[in-house]
Amino acid sequence: MTSPLSPLYRICGGLAAFFLVMIAVLTGLSIVSRLMGFTVLGLTAYAGYCMAASSFLALAYTFGHGGHIRVSLLLTRLKGRARYWAELWCLAAATFFAGYLAWYSIRMVQVSLKINDISQGTDATPLWIPQIGMAAGSTVLAIAILDRLIQVARGAPIVDDDPELQSE
Numbered sequence: 001m002t003s004p005l006s007p008l009y010r011i012c013g014g015l016a017a018f019f020l021v022m023i024a025v026l027t028g029l030s031i032v033s034r035l036m037g038f039t040v041l042g043l044t045a046y047a048g049y050c051m052a053a054s055s056f057l058a059l060a061y062t063f064g065h066g067g068h069i070r071v072s073l074l075l076t077r078l079k080g081r082a083r084y085w086a087e088l089w090c091l092a093a094a095t096f097f098a099g100y101l102a103w104y105s106i107r108m109v110q111v112s113l114k115i116n117d118i119s120q121g122t123d124a125t126p127l128w129i130p131q132i133g134m135a136a137g138s139t140v141l142a143i144a145i146l147d148r149l150i151q152v153a154r155g156a157p158i159v160d161d162d163p164e165l166q167s168e
Contacts (some may be wrong), residue, residue, distance in 0.1 A: 003147050006064065012140050013061030019054035019133070023047050042123030049130035056137025060144040066159075087158050091149040098142035105135040 003009075026047040033040045062068055078086050111117070112128040119125045152158060 003064075003151065005143065005147050008140060009060045009064045009144060012057045012137065016054045016058035016061065019050040019057065022050040023054065026050065042121060042125070045119060045121045045123045045125065049125070049133070052130060053133025053137070056134045059137050059141040063141060063144050083158060084152070087152055088149065091145060091152060095142065095145045095149050098138065098145050102135070102139040102142040105131070105138045109135045
């Protein structure tokens with residue numbers, strides 16, 4: 001999927017990769033610290049926060065590269081206008097659900113900030129900080145799906161994500 005917003009999706013993909021590396025660093029630090037006879041509190045929680053940020057920030061990049069699992073059993077059997085309208089319907093439904101997830105995630109950050117919610121672990125991190133990754137990732141996903149919906153509605157070609165289907 002090529003779009004003027006592709007740099008945004010690549011940035012989110014890069015941030016997701018950064019958080020994956022941070023999971024490895026934090027896990028390594030935890031292992032080394034235990035071998036040396038001391039424990040750094042909160043490393044498990046921080047690795048979990050990095051996992052959530054990485055997962056959500058990767059969503060739009062993955063969508064743009066056709067990496068999400070799609071239920072295409074029916075779609076691939078449709079041709080012409082039927083395929084076009086089915087694709088539009090699927091993208092519209094996905095836009096709605098991704099938009100709802102984004103709205104809910106943003107709202108969750110706002111509530112956590114308002115009530116000064118902190119994690120229950122030893123790290124006592126204000127929860128709005130790790131929740132930002134989820135809110136940002138789900139928002140960019142909603143934008144990516146809406147972007148694709150607009151592209152298809154304007155006549156962009158519908159490409160099957162499965163390379164095996166393209167060779168038929």
